[in-house]
Amino acid sequence: MKPITAFSTTLLAGAMALTGVVQAADLVIAGRDGGYGDALQAGVDAYEAAHPGTDIELLKLPYGSLYEKLVIGMREGDSSFDLVMIDDTWAPEFMSNNWLAALNEDAVSQDFIPSLTDISRYPVGQGPLYSLPVVGNVAMFAYRSDLMDEPQSWDDVFRSAQNLKTNDRAGVVFRGTQGNPIVTGFLPMLWAYGGHIVDKDGNIALNSPATVEAIEAFVSLRDVAPTGVEVYNSGEVRDAIQQGKAAMAIEVWPSWVPSMDDPAVSQVVGQVNIVPPPGQVNESTPMLGVWQMGVSTHAEHADLAEDFLAFFTSADFQRQLTLEKGLPPTRTSVYLDDDVVAQYRWYPNQLNALRQGTARPRVQDWQQLESILGDYLQLALLGRLSAEQAAEQAHERMVASR
Amino acid sequence: MTRLLRPLGVTLAVLFFTLPTLWMLGTAFKPAAEYIGTSLVFWPSQPTFSHFIQLFDEGVLRRLFNTLVVSIGTTAVSLSVGFISAYALVRYRFPARLDHAFLLLVLLIKTLPPIVVAIPLYRVLNALNLLDSHLGLMLSYQVYTLPFCIWMLLSFVRQIPIDLEEAASLEGAGLVQRLLRVVVPLAAPGLVATLIFAMLLAWNEFLFALLFIQTPSQFTLPLYIATFTTENQTFWGPLMAIGALSSLPVLLLAGYLQKHLLRGFAMSPQ
Amino acid sequence: MFRSHWHPLLLLSPALVLLALLTLYPIGYSLMLAFTNTQYGGPMTFVGLDNFRDLFSDWFFNQATRNTIVFTLAASLTQVGLGLLLALLFHQPFRGRAWLLPLCIYPMMLSTLVCSSIWKAWLHYDFGWLNNFFDVLGIARVSWLSDPQTALAAIVLVDTWQWTPLAFLLLLAGLQAIPPDIEEAATLEGATSWQRFWHVRLPLVRAPLFLALLLRSIDAFKLFDKNYVLTGGGPAYSTETLSLLAYKQGFKFFHLGTASAIAVVMLIIALVLSLAYAWQVMRRPH
Numbered sequence: 001m002k003p004i005t006a007f008s009t010t011l012l013a014g015a016m017a018l019t020g021v022v023q024a025a026d027l028v029i030a031g032r033d034g035g036y037g038d039a040l041q042a043g044v045d046a047y048e049a050a051h052p053g054t055d056i057e058l059l060k061l062p063y064g065s066l067y068e069k070l071v072i073g074m075r076e077g078d079s080s081f082d083l084v085m086i087d088d089t090w091a092p093e094f095m096s097n098n099w100l101a102a103l104n105e106d107a108v109s110q111d112f113i114p115s116l117t118d119i120s121r122y123p124v125g126q127g128p129l130y131s132l133p134v135v136g137n138v139a140m141f142a143y144r145s146d147l148m149d150e151p152q153s154w155d156d157v158f159r160s161a162q163n164l165k166t167n168d169r170a171g172v173v174f175r176g177t178q179g180n181p182i183v184t185g186f187l188p189m190l191w192a193y194g195g196h197i198v199d200k201d202g203n204i205a206l207n208s209p210a211t212v213e214a215i216e217a218f219v220s221l222r223d224v225a226p227t228g229v230e231v232y233n234s235g236e237v238r239d240a241i242q243q244g245k246a247a248m249a250i251e252v253w254p255s256w257v258p259s260m261d262d263p264a265v266s267q268v269v270g271q272v273n274i275v276p277p278p279g280q281v282n283e284s285t286p287m288l289g290v291w292q293m294g295v296s297t298h299a300e301h302a303d304l305a306e307d308f309l310a311f312f313t314s315a316d317f318q319r320q321l322t323l324e325k326g327l328p329p330t331r332t333s334v335y336l337d338d339d340v341v342a343q344y345r346w347y348p349n350q351l352n353a354l355r356q357g358t359a360r361p362r363v364q365d366w367q368q369l370e371s372i373l374g375d376y377l378q379l380a381l382l383g384r385l386s387a388e389q390a391a392e393q394a395h396e397r398m399v400a401s402r
Numbered sequence: 403m404t405r406l407l408r409p410l411g412v413t414l415a416v417l418f419f420t421l422p423t424l425w426m427l428g429t430a431f432k433p434a435a436e437y438i439g440t441s442l443v444f445w446p447s448q449p450t451f452s453h454f455i456q457l458f459d460e461g462v463l464r465r466l467f468n469t470l471v472v473s474i475g476t477t478a479v480s481l482s483v484g485f486i487s488a489y490a491l492v493r494y495r496f497p498a499r500l501d502h503a504f505l506l507l508v509l510l511i512k513t514l515p516p517i518v519v520a521i522p523l524y525r526v527l528n529a530l531n532l533l534d535s536h537l538g539l540m541l542s543y544q545v546y547t548l549p550f551c552i553w554m555l556l557s558f559v560r561q562i563p564i565d566l567e568e569a570a571s572l573e574g575a576g577l578v579q580r581l582l583r584v585v586v587p588l589a590a591p592g593l594v595a596t597l598i599f600a601m602l603l604a605w606n607e608f609l610f611a612l613l614f615i616q617t618p619s620q621f622t623l624p625l626y627i628a629t630f631t632t633e634n635q636t637f638w639g640p641l642m643a644i645g646a647l648s649s650l651p652v653l654l655l656a657g658y659l660q661k662h663l664l665r666g667f668a669m670s671p672q
Numbered sequence: 673m674f675r676s677h678w679h680p681l682l683l684l685s686p687a688l689v690l691l692a693l694l695t696l697y698p699i700g701y702s703l704m705l706a707f708t709n710t711q712y713g714g715p716m717t718f719v720g721l722d723n724f725r726d727l728f729s730d731w732f733f734n735q736a737t738r739n740t741i742v743f744t745l746a747a748s749l750t751q752v753g754l755g756l757l758l759a760l761l762f763h764q765p766f767r768g769r770a771w772l773l774p775l776c777i778y779p780m781m782l783s784t785l786v787c788s789s790i791w792k793a794w795l796h797y798d799f800g801w802l803n804n805f806f807d808v809l810g811i812a813r814v815s816w817l818s819d820p821q822t823a824l825a826a827i828v829l830v831d832t833w834q835w836t837p838l839a840f841l842l843l844l845a846g847l848q849a850i851p852p853d854i855e856e857a858a859t860l861e862g863a864t865s866w867q868r869f870w871h872v873r874l875p876l877v878r879a880p881l882f883l884a885l886l887l888r889s890i891d892a893f894k895l896f897d898k899n900y901v902l903t904g905g906g907p908a909y910s911t912e913t914l915s916l917l918a919y920k921q922g923f924k925f926f927h928l929g930t931a932s933a934i935a936v937v938m939l940i941i942a943l944v945l946s947l948a949y950a951w952q953v954m955r956r957p958h
Contacts, residue, residue, distance in 0.1 A: 028617070033629035034637075059618045062628050068923050069612060075713045076524060080534065080616035097713075176818075178906030179920075181633075228797035228818035230907035234634040236796070245798060256634045264435045368925045375732065375909070382820065382908045411761050412772065419776045422790050422833065425801065426782075442804050483686040490683035493674050504684070506943075511695050513942040514702070515894050515915045517922050518935040521712070522698035544690050552687065553887065554842075557879040561849050577679055591845045599838065606783045608897075627783050631901075636789060645786030652781045657774045 025057040027304045030070060031085035033060040035255055036135065036291065039327040040085070043312045056308070063087070074099040079298040082305040086131065088119050088290040089370075092362045095122035095130045100294035101302060102128035103309075111315060111331045113351070116290055119359045131294035132313045133330040135255060138353045139188055139287040140346070141277040142241055142249040142257070150273065154189060154217050154280045157248060161224035164247040171224030173246035176232050178378040183370045185251035186377060188287050190214045191358065192280040197369055197398075198361045204402075206373070207395040210281070215387035217280075219380050221250075230382065242266045250277065253289065254328035254350055274346035276353040286353035287360065290330070365402065372397050430454070430643040437638050453643035462626065462644065468536065469622040470651065472611075473604035475540040476547055480600050481593065483544075484551025485559075489585060491552075492559045493567075505553075512549035516609050519545060527614055534616040542610045547600045554599065558592025559585065594659045598652070605652055623648045705932035712926035723933035736905075736912040737937070739824060740893060743913065744945065746824075747831045748889035754832065755839025755884060756877075760869070762840075763847045777837035784834070788901040791830040795902070817903050820910035827898050827911055835891070839884040846880030847873060893942050914938050 031040045037060035044056045059081075061069060070084055074097070086094055094100050108117060108129060116133040118125040143150065147164055151157045161171025174185040190196070195211035198204055222229065226240055234253070240246040242260055244267045252274065259265055260272045276286045293312070295305045311317060319334050321327045323343060328350065334340055335351040344350075360366060373394050380390035424444050429437065430453055432446040491501045523542055524533070532538030567584050575583065586593070608624040615621055627648065630641035709719045727733045762773060779787065794801045795816040803813040816826040850873065858872045874881075896915035899905055905912035914934055922931030 025617075032632075034632035034635065037629065057618045059621075060629055061612075061625075062631070063633055064924070065612050065625075065628065071712070071926065072521065072524065072613060073616075076528065078533075078616065176907075177904040178909070179904050181904065226798060227813075228815055230818040231823075231903050233904070235631075235636050238634060239799070243799075253634065365925070371920065371924070378906055379908055384908050408761055408766070411757065412766075415758055415761065415776055416772055419779055419833070419837070422794060423775075423778055423782075425794070426786070426790050442801065442808070479690075483690060486683040487687040490680040494676065494680035494683075496680065504688075508691070509890075510939060510943065511691060511699070513890055513893070513939055514695075514699065515896070515918055515935055515938060517896075517915070517919050518702045518932060519695065519698035521922075521928070522701040523694065526694065526697055541690075541694065545694050548687060548690060550887070554883065557883045558845070558849075560879060561846075571674075591848055595841050595845045598841070602781060608783075608785070624783055624785070627785055631785065631789060636792075638789075638793070641786065641789055645782055645790075648783060649778070649781040649786075653774060653778060656777060656781065660770070660773055 025055045027054070027056045027083065027301050027308060028059070028081050029056065029083045029085075029305075029308070030059045030061065030066065030081045031293075032066060032291065033062055035325065035327065036060075036085070039321050039325045040312075042321060042325060043308070043317065046317065047308055047311055050311075054304070070094075074296070074298070077298055079296075079300050081296050082299040082301045083293055083309060084296055085134065085291055085293050088288060088292060089360050089366050091119060091131065091292060092122065092366070093364050094294070095127075096364060099297055100130040101297045101299070102130060103132065103295065103306060105129060108132075109315075109331070111333050112313075113330060113332055113354050115288065115355060115357050115359075116330050119288065119290065119362070120292055120294075124359075124362050131292035132309055133290045134293050134313060135291035136328040136330040136350070136354055137253050137255055137289040137291065138328075138350065138357050139184065139251050139277065139289060140254065140257070140274045140350065140353060141188075142252045142260070142272050142274055144247045144268065144271055145273040146271045147247055150275055151248070151278045153278050154192060157250070157278060158217070158220055158224065161221065161248060165224050169244065170226040170229075170240065170246045172221055172248040172250060173225055173229065173232065173237050173240040174221065174250045175234060175237055176222075176225070176229040176378065176381060178230075179371050179374040180367070181233050181374070182377050182381070183374045184287070184289075186214070186218050186373075187360065188277040188285060189218055189250070189280075191285040191287075192278065192282055193217065194281045196361075197373060198363055202361070202363050204369075204395055204398045206398060207392050211391045212387045215377065215380055215390055218377070219383075219387060222381055230378065241272065242268060244268050255326070257346070258326040258344060275349050276356070284356070286357045288354070288357040290359075368401055369398050372401065426642045426645055429638050430646050432639060434639055450639075453639035454647070456640055457644055457647065460626075462623075462647065464619060465621055465623045465626050466648070466651075468620060469605060469624075469648075472536050472539045472543070472622055473601050475536065476543040476604040477597060477600045479540060480544060480547035480551045481597055484548055484555050484596070484600075485586075485589075485593065486581070487552050488555035488559045489581065491556060493564070505556075508549040508552050511545065512553070516545070520609060520613055523610070524613060533614055534620065536620065538614055539611060539622075540604075542614060543604050543607060546603050546607065550603065551596055551600055554596045555589070555592060558589050558596070561592075562588045598656050598659060601655065602652055605648075702932040702935055705928050706936045707933075708929045710927075710929040712928050719929070723929055724937070727930070727933055727937065732909060732912065733917065733934070735909045736914050736917045737941075739909075739911060740895065740913045740915075740938075741941070741945075743824060743828060743831075743895055744889050744892045747828045747835075747892040747895075748885055750828065750832050751836045751888050752839045752843075752881065752884045754836045755841075756843050756881070758836070758840040759843035759847055759877075760873075762844055777841055779834045780837040782834070784897045785901065787834045788830065788898050791833070792902055795826055795830075818907055820908045823903055823907060823910045827895070827902060830898055830902070831892060831895070835888060839888060842880045842884045842887075843877055846877040850876045889945060890942060893938070893945070 040058055044058050048054055048056060067090060073081060112133060120131045120133060121127045121129050148160045151160055157172060165171040175181040193210045193214035195208055195214045196205050226245060237249050238256060241249045242265060257274055261269050263269050276284045278284060293309055295302050299305055315331050315333050318329045318331055319337055322329045322334055322340055329335060335347050341347050376390040376394035379385045380387055428444040428446060431449040433448060433450045436446050527533050527538045527542060532541060562585060567580050570580050570584050606624055611622045611625055627644050630637040706723060707718060707720060709717045762769060797803060797815055797818060806813055817823050855872060858868050894915050895913045896919060899911040899913060899916055903911045905916050918931045918934040921927045
């Protein structure tokens, strides 16, 4: 029996010796993981080096976890975070609930791309500034320039995909996972066909003939997509294009496209062109996916938070982050920088896309609308519903959800 | 026939359970350039320690320590509280089937999806001023581990013949002595199995750790593990490295304790 | 059976205090929310049974309910069956047993996220290990996760890989606790190995058997992370579960009313499912 007794003693001792000493940091930042986290970490390191004695804690979280944690913290009035990173689709909820403090307007340089600072305000483009854009993400379209010319319309996309599809290469790849993922790739297509989820007044407007056409076009892509696309998420899309398993990808993001030119992981170095998505009835309407940072209204270290944010979004540091970490900038001057363009050949296209970019609808229940559309879109993709049924039923469900 | 079946069965089982694990280990040492989906090759041609080095640079040890503290604390509480509860339920008669009512309540708690209790539990911990503390985590993990321990230990305690205890009782042993001298040794295999499982539950818990801990340096391992799968990319090397690394302590524990598991009745005091 | 009034109360009190402190408020709160139309942070409006009426008339919810029940039965029965087989294999000592046992229970030590990720790689249609292996064997590739017909079964496979070890360990502990003299007696009386299994071992491991079923089915019933990682609930809702639905409603849309209503339905189904086991386990021996 000795080992057991010894063990339980250890357990008890362990249980008693639990109080780890927590020292309060000068600034707590909650942000994303992955490449974004690396960039934030570089910012923290540089700021701490420039301001000796400052202790910054950086929390790096996956997408969903960050949202859950922030919303619950804000709802319960938790003051642990000073500076928070939010996706632009969360912005209406965060700003309208007064979870973010208005920033000092003097900090806003005209250098920021105007379409990006517009969605940092609430109401959009007019209200006070609640955040600064930190990642200039916009949904782009990728195609193999060694195989085809740039498609001019979504009809072109389908035709080229049919021609280029072989036994071990799909014509086109997209995110097919039900719920939110499938929608993101589809939205630029919906807009190109003239469809909308909500109209200018924020009312649901999905039951239009344009939507039906867009869904039909989207569903037709399944025949020229890889087997298994129904559970593809960005990771699989990225693998498919990088491994030469697909000729086009309808939705790629600047924050990760640099790896396509990295011979260590890509088999298509220099062979992929990154352009704004094609139009159809309407001109191309690139979709913004901007990460912003703002100061929590409950922040205990608001001044330091704002100072860090100014430093992190300064032209000099953004240029450095772009060159070293590949983080897509939000300032015009960085996009026009010679060294930057030399390293990322698609940046002129990206700047254009950002300037013309459209944000997803500024409604508070976007997460839910997106998810509803995603559920029906996938049912249509799998042939369980016709395009008309999907559009009609998704519309009704969205109306009922409000 | 049986002589052939056993090695065959064991081989199949070992293959089924270990091949994916082997792949995990291989991938942990695979340079990013060699990772192309999953080829049939298990071991990289140029193994690298870079993923492990990255983990240590990022402070995996601190998180390992946090996790260790929280799971040991959680298990200690659940195992002792669960054990005496199970003993009481088996050995004493309760009026009006109160014991059954209690067990059903415990079952109900175990059935609730953690998502539903998370927000109210946040408020409970907040009221107790236990948010952002390891003690708060240990307490909240009881929601998972205590019902589990009670149900598990119940069946193990029930298997223990009452005669030995009655004999001890006649010799004048009180409740505490009976528990420590007779019941604990006889229930050892069950206690060991329960301990391993409870430890595991706490070791790998994600949701409550995410919501109830605010300070990054207090975080446990599962949250760190989650950062290696982003929506754009899975960082296979570090993910598999941390997967292997974080399972080591529990594996060592299980390896050490399995002796007790396999000794079975040989442990009964003569 | 001992008689004492204060002993059982004393022994149970720590558990009672802990559980009351930690769960009375959460459970009461969720039960109440289930009958309200509450957006997190918003006002609480009592809506009677509306949430439940909406749920039961909803195709997505019914689909999730069906999947959850199918998954629970398939996963828990497979795992306990396999676990019993394994326990019988490992019950008698053989060379290498001490080494092979930890290998076989290793999957359960892994974080679910790591486990799901491994299988996400293995089940990938183009790059996955399983399909590559099938190529070598000359078997046609399988759309494991992307075919609504096979997706749920693929997730049962992953869950079985991770959690059969739990059933295995429980049953092994049960077998090891059978006093050797009982088995010896049976052997001396000329019982064949089948008879020994059926008449001696099985009745004696009845309790761990039901316990394993109970624990695994409750856990399988709450399936959330594997389908979240592997399929997102798709394709076409074929792997959507009640927990995933409750998660979306509760933590993505913060409709606490609907999320709680789903939880209440889960609770009721789970109680019905587990009452049978519970009755078996709680029944006093003899």
